[in-house]
Amino acid sequence: MARVRVTVYTMTACPYCAAAKKLLRSRGVPFEEVNLDEHPERWAECEARSGRETVPQIFWGEKHLGGCDDLSALEKSGELKRMAAELAKG
């Protein structure tokens, strides 16, 4: 089965984006970053997928995890660790 692709929509000067990326890296989760400063044409895609107008927006495959606060909550509950382990299994 193809490995789940994690996508993070970001902006360059965004502390929440930096924190979210740091957390994903700390869990060894590979992700594709879509920097919306570099790709402003993808804002509409990000908003349509997430229903939100802030960054970061994080997707685990097609599943919307939310922003930095949401990711931090998953970390706190132990869920992110479990998901990362699952992802690593392939």
Ligand SMILES: N[C@@H](CCC(=O)N[C@@H](CS)C(=O)NCC(=O)O)C(=O)O
């Ligand atoms: N609670 C959000 C905060 C995200 C946030 O405020 N991001 C800022 C950039 S650092 C943003 O998108 N601002 C644009 C806006 O509010 O329109 C999260 O945890 O992701």
